[in-house]
Amino acid sequence: MAEEKRIEKVQHVWVRLIRAHDNVVRKVEAAVKAKGLPPIEWYDVLLELSRDGGRKLRPVELEKELLVAQYNLSRLLDRMEAAGLVERLTCPGDGRGQMIQATPEGRAMQKRIWPSYRDALEEHVAPGLSEKDLEQLAKLLGAIGGHLRPGGCGN
Amino acid sequence: MAEEKRIEKVQHVWVRLIRAHDNVVRKVEAAVKAKGLPPIEWYDVLLELSRDGGRKLRPVELEKELLVAQYNLSRLLDRMEAAGLVERLTCPGDGRGQMIQATPEGRAMQKRIWPSYRDALEEHVAPGLSEKDLEQLAKLLGAIGGHLRPGGCGN
DNA sequence: CTCAGTTTCATGCAATTGCATTGACATTAA
């Protein structure tokens, strides 16, 4: 019986997690795209590369930060490189690898996207929740999601 | 200033929502696939069609239930039909539409998937949370996600 | 050193998704 009750609650969380995610992501992506800006993953890459005034990262590191599959990241970087937003540099100590760096255009793009992104988040993520609820929700979600990154999210 | 604090909390929720979703969905899908079972969306369709001892639904209705784009559902049903799990019937009152129905194999498949699915949920969704936390989380997520369906989730 | 095993990144190919459009029917207004 106790088991029964738990699995029901777990299901509730599962269903709502998926719906909440779909709902929020769809809206935010649509809002950002509506302004003619690139998709969110591009922003995420650019943000990682723009931290601390611009840093170089190995694809492997980006992979872990962004939770993207290796082959997807490889091609994502192809596209961003083709768009002139990032560069692939040879990696000093490791002949297999590379260092990814945002170009000036890339950093500019990150700055350009941020306001729209920020507004979209503000408008579409949990518009009905109080700050207390937001904190509580972030805490509970943190217990589900893997590890977290320390740094902030925006400019 | 108050604005500043809110947007930060919103960002926290955004980041963690995405990570939690990725984390959980990836694990559950992997677990189900590892048993040689079809993807979760197939289960969702079959479950909808199996409710109340088997019902017929229009694609439009499934679309809304499952939050799938029209063209994706169309092709998802192609695949499931090809696999012999659902049938497309002509729709009585509406010449444009159709009624989707699970075949006996489809209903059997739903029943066959459920235990694995259930176990995967139990194992990978919020394994560390108390029942109280689960309730709280479901409630908060409910405030974010759109509408909800009344019915249960399983067999 | 050398070779097996591992890590990093790329890529061919099939499956899926997104976007735009079409075709068929339904509904409404006149």
Added chain:
DNA sequence: TTAATGTCAATGCAATTGCATGAAACTGAG
């Protein structure tokens, strides 16, 4: 009825994703 408009579902095509594999370079045991 007819024409205009709206809704339901399918599809061609391009973009993206997933999977399996490959090539190059590192690592470490012997």
